[in-house]
Amino acid sequence: MNLKELSKQEERLESGHRLCPGCALPMIARQLLHSLHGEPVVVGCATGCLEVSTTIYPYTAWKTPWIHNAFENVAATMSGAETAYRVLQKRGKIPKDKKIKFLAIGGDGGTYDIGLQSLSGTLERGHNLVYVCMDNEAYQNTGIQRSSSTPFAAATNTSPVGKIKKGKEQFKKDLTAVIAGHHIPYVAQASPHNWVDLMKKAEKAFAVEGPAFINTISPCVPGWGYKSDQTQEMARLAVDTCFWPLFEIENDVWKLNYNPGDKKEPIINWCKHQARFRHLLKPENKELLDKFQAHVDERWEWVKKQCGK
Amino acid sequence: MSAKRTPRALTGDDAVGEAMRQINPDVVPAYPITPQTEIMHHFAKYVANGEVDTELICVESEHSAMSAAVGASCAGARVMTATAANGLALMWEIVYIAASTRLPIVMNVVNRALSGPINIHCDHSDSMGCRDSGWIQIYSETAQEAYEHTMMAMRIAENHDVLLPVMVCQDGFITSHSVERVDVFEDEDIKKWVGEFVPKYTLLNTDNPHTVGPLDLYDYYFEHKRQQMDAMEKAKGVIKQVFSEFEKFSGKPFDFIESYRLDDADTAIVALSSSCGTIKDVVDDLREKGQKVGLLKIRVFRPFMPEMITTALKSCKGVAILDRSASFGGFGGPIFTEVRSAFHEWKEKPHIINYIYGLGGREFTIKHAHQVFNELEEVKKGNLGIKVRSLGSRE
Ligand SMILES: Cc1ncc(C[n+]2csc(CCOP(=O)(O)OP(=O)(O)O)c2C)c(N)n1
Ligand code: SF4
Ligand SMILES: [Mg+2]
Numbered sequence: 001m002n003l004k005e006l007s008k009q010e011e012r013l014e015s016g017h018r019l020c021p022g023c024a025l026p027m028i029a030r031q032l033l034h035s036l037h038g039e040p041v042v043v044g045c046a047t048g049c050l051e052v053s054t055t056i057y058p059y060t061a062w063k064t065p066w067i068h069n070a071f072e073n074v075a076a077t078m079s080g081a082e083t084a085y086r087v088l089q090k091r092g093k094i095p096k097d098k099k100i101k102f103l104a105i106g107g108d109g110g111t112y113d114i115g116l117q118s119l120s121g122t123l124e125r126g127h128n129l130v131y132v133c134m135d136n137e138a139y140q141n142t143g144i145q146r147s148s149s150t151p152f153a154a155a156t157n158t159s160p161v162g163k164i165k166k167g168k169e170q171f172k173k174d175l176t177a178v179i180a181g182h183h184i185p186y187v188a189q190a191s192p193h194n195w196v197d198l199m200k201k202a203e204k205a206f207a208v209e210g211p212a213f214i215n216t217i218s219p220c221v222p223g224w225g226y227k228s229d230q231t232q233e234m235a236r237l238a239v240d241t242c243f244w245p246l247f248e249i250e251n252d253v254w255k256l257n258y259n260p261g262d263k264k265e266p267i268i269n270w271c272k273h274q275a276r277f278r279h280l281l282k283p284e285n286k287e288l289l290d291k292f293q294a295h296v297d298e299r300w301e302w303v304k305k306q307c308g309k
Numbered sequence: 310m311s312a313k314r315t316p317r318a319l320t321g322d323d324a325v326g327e328a329m330r331q332i333n334p335d336v337v338p339a340y341p342i343t344p345q346t347e348i349m350h351h352f353a354k355y356v357a358n359g360e361v362d363t364e365l366i367c368v369e370s371e372h373s374a375m376s377a378a379v380g381a382s383c384a385g386a387r388v389m390t391a392t393a394a395n396g397l398a399l400m401w402e403i404v405y406i407a408a409s410t411r412l413p414i415v416m417n418v419v420n421r422a423l424s425g426p427i428n429i430h431c432d433h434s435d436s437m438g439c440r441d442s443g444w445i446q447i448y449s450e451t452a453q454e455a456y457e458h459t460m461m462a463m464r465i466a467e468n469h470d471v472l473l474p475v476m477v478c479q480d481g482f483i484t485s486h487s488v489e490r491v492d493v494f495e496d497e498d499i500k501k502w503v504g505e506f507v508p509k510y511t512l513l514n515t516d517n518p519h520t521v522g523p524l525d526l527y528d529y530y531f532e533h534k535r536q537q538m539d540a541m542e543k544a545k546g547v548i549k550q551v552f553s554e555f556e557k558f559s560g561k562p563f564d565f566i567e568s569y570r571l572d573d574a575d576t577a578i579v580a581l582s583s584s585c586g587t588i589k590d591v592v593d594d595l596r597e598k599g600q601k602v603g604l605l606k607i608r609v610f611r612p613f614m615p616e617m618i619t620t621a622l623k624s625c626k627g628v629a630i631l632d633r634s635a636s637f638g639g640f641g642g643p644i645f646t647e648v649r650s651a652f653h654e655w656k657e658k659p660h661i662i663n664y665i666y667g668l669g670g671r672e673f674t675i676k677h678a679h680q681v682f683n684e685l686e687e688v689k690k691g692n693l694g695i696k697v698r699s700l701g702s703r704e
Binding site for chain 2: 041056057065072076077084085091094120
């Protein structure tokens with residue numbers, strides 16, 4: 001995979017959409033689409049930033065067949081489309097050699113929370129599709145409300161910092177591990193700043209027979225509160241602090257794809273750039289910061305252990 | 310000459326299962342709920358035995374059943390499903406989306422009371438609740454009708470001037486679990502009659518991609534809703550056409566409504582589904598005694614046919630509308646409200662009252678139909694009394 005070759009590939013998510021400047025969502029979407037190297041693909045999006053900003057009628061930024069149904073059901077919707085493809089091919093209504101891939105995309109709200117059942121059912125049934133969660137760690141589209149993916153202590157409009165409460169009180173749900181429990185052929189965690197890793201994972205995900213799942217970290221400019229030219233840096237720091245480890249699970253075998261080793265950075269290095277964590281810089285909230293750090297370390301050790309490290 | 314039929318002893322659920330087997334749709338996403346379960350049992354067996362080559366998706370909820378139905382239908386597949394009560398309620402959000410996306414999905418609804426409290430028996434609160442969702446609704450009196458309506462629903466839904474989903478309703482347990490004589494057509498004849506579905510747009514057309522389900526704001530949403538209303542208007546002509554084609558095929562007449570001994574009727578009952586059979590018996594009985602009574606059965610509730618209904622009732626002085634669902638805080642049940650308003654500009658209109666009856670499977674018997682016709686004797690003179698009454702409940 002090299003940039004020169006990739007630059008010759010057609011963009012199937014056009015510019016002109018209305019996502020925020022610096023938004024990670026279209027970066028991830030393009031990396032996913034480029035990993036298909038022009039292969040036909042049907043894309044489904046759950047309700048959320050990516051969906052509302054790319055398809056404002058009568059415009060669309062998508063040059064692939066594309067469907068949005070509702071917030072919580074992109075997995076079930078795409079399971080229906082994928083089934084239709086199989087049966088219509090079986091019945092000779094579309095050519096036997098016509099290969100089509102299916103890509104379902106949901107935000108953290110649409111995946112960790114309201115769409116979890118639909119996703120779990122789809123994975124259990126074994127549909128041949130790739131589900132990608134673009135995790136920007138809150139319901140951003142509706143104005144930054146907490147989700148089960150929002151990190152500990154982060155401020156959102158439904159977990160604000162007040163006199164008594166200091167942001168979200170719960171830890172982030174480990175969705176990737178929940179998905180791993182479905183024992184599907186391919187599960188991975190990726191980040192757009194490491195595009196080679198993300199695209200390799202997407203290639204693997206599209207290549208396997210049966211369902212595949214990739215969880216991607218997707219920095220959000222207004223939701224996290226950082227400067228719009230810092231998106232890739234926010235993604236990198238999420239990985240280098242080991243808050244967002246990069247790993248993959250192929251047929252139940254866990255593999256760590258990146259280990260910062262001695263270069264592992266403290267979580268404050270990530271938090272200090274983001275308005276949602278601003279209160280963690282105050283000395284009186286040191287206890288919260290320590291608790292957050294301890295949790296990150298604990299999860300990191302657990303992931304390493306899964307990966308045999 | 311009409312198509313060959315073989316009489317069989319089937320329940321309403323059996324009959325629908327049989328219809329689905331003969332249609333052999335591309336995709337059936339479904340989730341079990343009493344009293345719909347038998348339909349799915351039959352269908353799963355047909356799939357397991359290779360009697361159909363449909364893909365059955367055993368989803369994890371009705372919400373996903375309708376979601377997968379939408380996905381499959383957008384991909385160009387012929388899609389059927391079935392549900393009842395809480396299942397229909399759970400898929401509610403997507404029931405609207407299916408209609409707005411103009412998808413010709415056919416769904417059998419085995420009418421059952423909505424919770425709470427939880428109840429498994431018949432009333433029409435489930436399908437009446439989504440009467441404004443944009444689905445065509447056809448109500449079946451018997452297992453035979455449920456079978457025939459299902460065949461016709463496919464053709465109506467898939468007509469390119471319509472492209473709307475169709476709900477075929479039958480009464481839970483009363484129809485779905487009672488064995489009746491059902492005349493079944495030959496597989497080959499049905500295959501030919503139903504034909505092939507050729508979608509205009511499909512997600513699988515990757516050479517000419519299009520976007521389905523975009524964000525549609527105040528600048529276009531209204532026009533799209535207008536198109537949906539127009540499609541419902543056009544459906545009236547198409548339904549008529551399909552009914553007459555089915556009449557040619559089967560030798561049996563069908564219409565939006567069925568007028569039973571209404572021509573010179575003084576009083577009449579308006580009802581849908583299985584209760585109509587009971588009422589017909591009572592009409593015959595009273596007619597023999599010289600009482601001018603009749604029944605108007607509504608087969609197609611959506612689209613609603615106001616002129617047809619008022620014209621059929623034109624000789625009546627007293628009319629009782631039977632609603633098997635309540636509209637809490639409303640002025641009577643849904644059928645009452647619409648039929649009564651259909652009479653608005655008539656100068657000489659009948660006196661109309663409403664009965665809410667049969668909720669949660671409460672029995673509706675000959676005794677109740679007699680009671681209604683009795684009470685209509687006063688009503689027709691203009692002594693209306695209570696306009697919205699309940700029938701068959703303890704006071
Ligand atoms: C059933 C339902 N509940 C709530 C909403 C409102 N809603 C739309 S998008 C959204 C949040 C999306 O969050 P997420 O999935 O994380 O995507 P993001 O916009 O953050 O990328 C919500 C709450 C809805 N559309 N449907
Ligand atoms: S709010 Fe966040 S996720 Fe949504 S478009 Fe803007 S940057 Fe992207
Ligand atoms: Mg989000």
